[in-house]
Amino acid sequence: MLLDAAAALVVIGVFWLPSIAGAPAPWLIVVGVAAAVVAGAAMQTRRRHPRLSAAAAAAATIVAGVLEVTQDPMLAAAWCLYPVALARGDRSRALVVGLVIATAAAMTIGMPVAGPDDTVQRLVIAAAALSVAWLAGVAVGRQIDAAVAVERAQARERAARLQLDVARDVHDVVGHALGVIGAEAGVIRALPDADERELRDALTDIEGHARNALEEMQVLVGSLRTDPAVAAPSAGAAATGGGLGRLPALIDATRSAGVDVASRIAVPPSVDEATGMVATRIVQEALGNVVRHAPGAACTVELGQDGDVLVVRVRDDGPGMPNLAAGGFGLTGMRERARLVGGTVEWRNRPGRGFEVEARLPSAGAR
Template sequence: MSRVTVPRKDLLAAVLVLTVLWVPSISMAGDWPRICAGTALAALTGAALVFNRRAPVAATAAVAVTTLVGAAAGVCQDPMLATAWCLYLVAVERGPRVRTLVVALVGVLAGLAAVTGVSPGLGTWLVVATAALCSAWLVGTAVGRQVASVREAERMRVQLEVAREVHDVVGHTLGVIAAEAGVTRGLPDASEAELRETLADIESHARDALEEMQGLVHSLRNPRPALSGLPTIIATTRAAGVAVHARVEPHGPVDAEVGAAVVRIAQEALSNVVRHAPRARCTVELWEAQETIALRVHDSGAPGMTPASSGTGHGLRGMRERAAALGGTVVWGGTAKGGFEVEARLPMRRS
């Protein structure tokens, strides 16, 4: 059985409205019929305020009706402030769509003034009520737009994160598969045993890609791959035919999110080597430098390769965005010795 929870601010609003705007008038009603009627109206008002988030429009209408009836009976001193609070909450979620409700409420107030005549006391009450309702709608609409903007920004951030994870997780393995298939196609005299071995490798990497895709949702909801996963990425690159020399220096503990970013950046950099310079020699270095963890991936290049052909677009941009989100940097480009180099530095944020 689910437990009903009431936001504390709604409970507080109900208590304030009843004790300040209803109880004093009810206590001075003078006769039991009015006291009983006022108590019933106050109870309905309190219930609507407490549960207004379950049916906000209905709650707003209910509070407006009980307030008007209570004011007419002389058992309520509320100049539509409780209604304005409910209207504010509706406007935050629905914005301009509640304009009709505001017009209807103001129209009721105008009709009340026309029917009863505007005495000095009633005139003040109507002015305050109209101002409260209009202000609640305007402020609620503005706040609602801000809330919607924040929600949209968060949605875009999550969408970008998912796209980046898909690219990083699957792109490396698919690049290895493409490289192996290309090498095999370039060997017209390959024996049947060699072809079978290559096909077995392609099948193995394809299964790896499938497993990575199946585990993508899990990886997004749970801690990212640890820095200890770097040797696996290097081994996969070697299986694609790239000669990789790894040099990992001792370093202190690295925050899990930072470690995952380092692994993803290395994965994308090595994927670029497989795609653009599969016969190059490659060096992967990892070391600690002044409270940062540094990664460098350098390849010797391939004939005719230029920095522009060494990986552009989503991959390199994704590396830079991933590092920037953690306060780090990624730079890349050709080197004086030839080839292409990617270097990343991220704060260790020690665990």
């Protein structure tokens, strides 16, 4: 607002007041003052009413120019034209052309007084002022539009990443828990002479798995209340506390579902939290697949270091996977998680019988 007021004072003081003061008739002074007030007011309201302000400033300048009570080469109108071009871009081109034509017509009417040379000079200056204001507004407007488009694209990308991360976590948490619960229920049903204590213990295990899954889901849902713009990738996994410390519990839960699990786990001290969470989720999904697709199979979980890389392997002696290329949500989620920390995941059918998942995850220092 201060800049607009200062510009109005300069334009009115330099180009309007001297001509008004030299007007030969009182009525010309009145008209000149009124036109100057309109032009000055338009320059100060250009941000709130850009098109109306540009039209008012141009009309006041043209009328005053015909009556020779201003020497303004359309600077007031150009000042008001800038926000129009800023907001409307190329769509405001017609307004610029119209203003130039109207200015030329008005100056042609006043040519007998001003003379042809002075008229042409003023017309060139007016056209230049209007063109510069329009070009500047269009250029800045395009920059703003491009910045807004980039910001919106980044927001959509962040939302998509968050949605994908949540989908992976929901699949891992719910899928693993339901798989284990279903397998344990099947084990109970297969026990013909189970006594009350065995049934109670089995039901207690099922209750514990269900409660743990519910707690993880509650934490995950709570994490969705954070701003997606600042949520880091794999924020859902972090919120549900999926670190390497949970591996023993995951293995025990899989054993209680009737799977014979052997483990050889050596956690290197250099593994950072993000890599540990990804490794745990990969083991969780791999064990869940054994429970769902190879019930009664035996499997081995191996975790160790190979140079700067954390290697995770889960093998089973089940029937294997008929269509390796198809994969599934769980296997695809493993690969996506590994990519978050710069790692890879491969899966294959073992020679003879069985299925194997292998993940190679670089430590923080190797990334």
